[in-house]
Amino acid sequence: MKDASPFSFLNSIRWRLQIWYGLILVAVLAGFGFTAFQLERGRVFRRVDDELQRRAGALASTLHPHRNRGPQGPPGQRPFDGPPEEQPLPEGPPPERGENPSPDQLARGSREFHLPPPQAALFDETDTNGFYYVIWRRDGHELARSTNAPASVSFSAPPHPDQPAGEGPHPQPPQTRGAFREITLITPPGETVLAGRSIARELNDLHRTALLLSSVGAGILLLGLAGGWWLASRAIRPIEDISGAAVKIAAGDLSQRIDTAETESELGRLAAVLNSTFARLETAFAQQQQFTSDAAHELRTPLSVMLTQAQTALNRERSAAEYRDALESCQRAAQRMRRLIESLLELARLDAGQQPMKHLRFDLAQSARDCVTLISPLAEERHVRIFCDPPKLDCVGDSERLAQVITNLLTNAIAYNKENGEVRVSGEAGNGSVLLTVSDTGVGISGENLPHVFDRFYRADAARTSGNAGLGLAISKAIVEAHGGEISVSSQPGSGTVFTIRLPTEA
Amino acid sequence: MRILVVEDEADLLRSIAQALREEGYAVDTAANGEDGLFNAESNDYDAIVLDVMMPKMDGWEMLARLRKTKKTPVLMLTARDQSRDRVRGLDTGADDYVVKPFDLPELFARLRALIRRSAGQTRNVIEIGEVSIDVAARQVARAGESVSLTAREYALLEYLALHRGELVTRTALYEHLFDENDSTMSNLLDVHVSNLRKKLGAEFVSTRRGHGYCIE
Numbered sequence: 022m023k024d025a026s027p028f029s030f031l032n033s034i035r036w037r038l039q040i041w042y043g044l045i046l047v048a049v050l051a052g053f054g055f056t057a058f059q060l061e062r063g064r065v066f067r068r069v070d071d072e073l074q075r076r077a078g079a080l081a082s083t084l085h086p087h088r089n090r091g092p093q094g095p096p097g098q099r100p101f102d103g104p105p106e107e108q109p110l111p112e113g114p115p116p117e118r119g120e121n122p123s124p125d126q127l128a129r130g131s132r133e134f135h136l137p138p139p140q141a142a143l144f145d146e147t148d149t150n151g152f153y154y155v156i157w158r159r160d161g162h163e164l165a166r167s168t169n170a171p172a173s174v175s176f177s178a179p180p181h182p183d184q185p186a187g188e189g190p191h192p193q194p195p196q197t198r199g200a201f202r203e204i205t206l207i208t209p210p211g212e213t214v215l216a217g218r219s220i221a222r223e224l225n226d227l228h229r230t231a232l233l234l235s236s237v238g239a240g241i242l243l244l245g246l247a248g249g250w251w252l253a254s255r256a257i258r259p260i261e262d263i264s265g266a267a268v269k270i271a272a273g274d275l276s277q278r279i280d281t282a283e284t285e286s287e288l289g290r291l292a293a294v295l296n297s298t299f300a301r302l303e304t305a306f307a308q309q310q311q312f313t314s315d316a317a318h319e320l321r322t323p324l325s326v327m328l329t330q331a332q333t334a335l336n337r338e339r340s341a342a343e344y345r346d347a348l349e350s351c352q353r354a355a356q357r358m359r360r361l362i363e364s365l366l367e368l369a370r371l372d373a374g375q376q377p378m379k380h381l382r383f384d385l386a387q388s389a390r391d392c393v394t395l396i397s398p399l400a401e402e403r404h405v406r407i408f409c410d411p412p413k414l415d416c417v418g419d420s421e422r423l424a425q426v427i428t429n430l431l432t433n434a435i436a437y438n439k440e441n442g443e444v445r446v447s448g449e450a451g452n453g454s455v456l457l458t459v460s461d462t463g464v465g466i467s468g469e470n471l472p473h474v475f476d477r478f479y480r481a482d483a484a485r486t487s488g489n490a491g492l493g494l495a496i497s498k499a500i501v502e503a504h505g506g507e508i509s510v511s512s513q514p515g516s517g518t519v520f521t522i523r524l525p526t527e528a
Numbered sequence: 529m530r531i532l533v534v535e536d537e538a539d540l541l542r543s544i545a546q547a548l549r550e551e552g553y554a555v556d557t558a559a560n561g562e563d564g565l566f567n568a569e570s571n572d573y574d575a576i577v578l579d580v581m582m583p584k585m586d587g588w589e590m591l592a593r594l595r596k597t598k599k600t601p602v603l604m605l606t607a608r609d610q611s612r613d614r615v616r617g618l619d620t621g622a623d624d625y626v627v628k629p630f631d632l633p634e635l636f637a638r639l640r641a642l643i644r645r646s647a648g649q650t651r652n653v654i655e656i657g658e659v660s661i662d663v664a665a666r667q668v669a670r671a672g673e674s675v676s677l678t679a680r681e682y683a684l685l686e687y688l689a690l691h692r693g694e695l696v697t698r699t700a701l702y703e704h705l706f707d708e709n710d711s712t713m714s715n716l717l718d719v720h721v722s723n724l725r726k727k728l729g730a731e732f733v734s735t736r737r738g739h740g741y742c743i744e
Contacts, residue, residue, distance in 0.1 A: 318607050318608070319607075321607035321627075321628045321629055322537055322540070322607055322628060324628070324629045325537075325540055325607070325628035325629035325630065326537065326539045326540045326543060327629075328629045328630070328631070328632070329540060329543040329544060329547065329629075329630075329632055330539070330543045332547070332631070332632035332633075333543055333546055333547040333550070333632065336547065336550060336632075337550065350539045350542075350543065353539060354539065
């Protein structure tokens, strides 16, 4: 068991997907929210700044009206041209007070500074949150102050005190000071004109906007995570189905199959492939079990003979001849079992691929001729004639094993032949492979038996005839296929059978 | 008792037949289902030992056909040991099912049980008057003392005792005590009967003239 560390859940694909997906979603939402917020903030401030600019410009122009009327003002700095067109011209009586102090008067430190009505309208001095202004002389001496200006506004020396004369006032970048937004203009003579406003309300609004964006973002994030989790689960479920079925199969239940509703997706195809693999496994296992059971089966009969013979012989006193008979019976049975066991072992080894085939060049036709010679006594006994005339058949393989195959085919051809029948051995050399055929004029194999002749333990009649266990052809097939070749059969019931072996000429 | 053994494995067939004969049974043999069926229908056997896997006609088929006409007890002998094979065998009409390789004493005991059952007997010991017959041990005692009988005498006694109360014809006795290899000589039967009377009592076996014998 692996240690269940607190981070073991990271091994789950689902969790990893979720975490990455969550991170990406957070990044996207945060980026988007932040940008939206910044845009809004910029817009708000720009609006305020525009207002401030206008007002500061208006103030500057009242200070130096003649300076400010002229084409020298750099384009775009409209505030110096007086109140912007959008502002409705203030209505009201003409100024009650006298003219504004002239620049000289200002220079002399006069505290008298009155805004003409149009400009005064820009500053609602009764509104503590409204626009305010403060004007200082170059030396910091306060020239004028609106009544609603916060006490905290103070003079700061302009950064570039020496302004070339003749140019319009120099605006400084707008500053945010606490909850106030202020714009400063430096007039050519050096006065500092400051216009400001409380932006507490704007800041509040922005704050609320930020909160709104955050909560909406969080909501979307949660929805997104939930949705992602659901999607991941759906995607992962087939894998879990597969895993579940595989576990059951590993536990021994080979009849399990993966049941997924999807058939076209990648996982659906994987499941289909696995299912067909499981089906092949099941078949292979069933065949294996059948084989083992058939093998045990075959051994029972000779064993039965031995047991019965021995028990009978030992039942009472017997003559030497009787004992000899019994022992000979036992011996026959034992030999039969030995042959059977050899065949079974050979098949098992061929199955497991543990039987290495030699790879030598030899002439298959010569092997065939040798086999025919060896089998001729049997043929004579059964009055069967053998004709053997294959051409040179060069191939690569294990000549001993293939001789075994040829002998098996010849034995069958003789055993299932008619009296005075014939057996023909012939062959053909093609490109890449050689063919060897063994045909007989025997009883043939019926259509229903034909596909099964190479099956293990299959015999045309369901009985044991003269100790033939039905493995000869199965072994032959295994040997031929281990060489990369093929064995096939065709038959005409009543007239004869032809077995054909095809072997490759190269390894 | 006469038994038919149907088995295609020559060595095994010979072996079983010999063992049964030595047990005192009359034994006929057949090497395939066809011959076996012919024999079984032509004669009245006390039991049939039947192999399943045989050429020409397998044991299933032979049994199925036999059961149309005969109720002979059948013991199936086979290498197929799966439950479904046993079920099939018993359902087709076999009375017992023995798997190869089998223990010979067990085969004998099962055959005895079959024969006993078909004669309506439940115990292995038959008591008639002061005579007691232990069928399993093949021993006879009269008034407590052991009586020695030849194999034929015993076979005759056993048959009559198992069919106690019935009239057994001479023909039936010939059928059930001698196999096809024996030459039928009618005196033999009379000799055995008279020997039995000598050893077990004159009234033990009654004769119905012209019909047959009976143990009351």
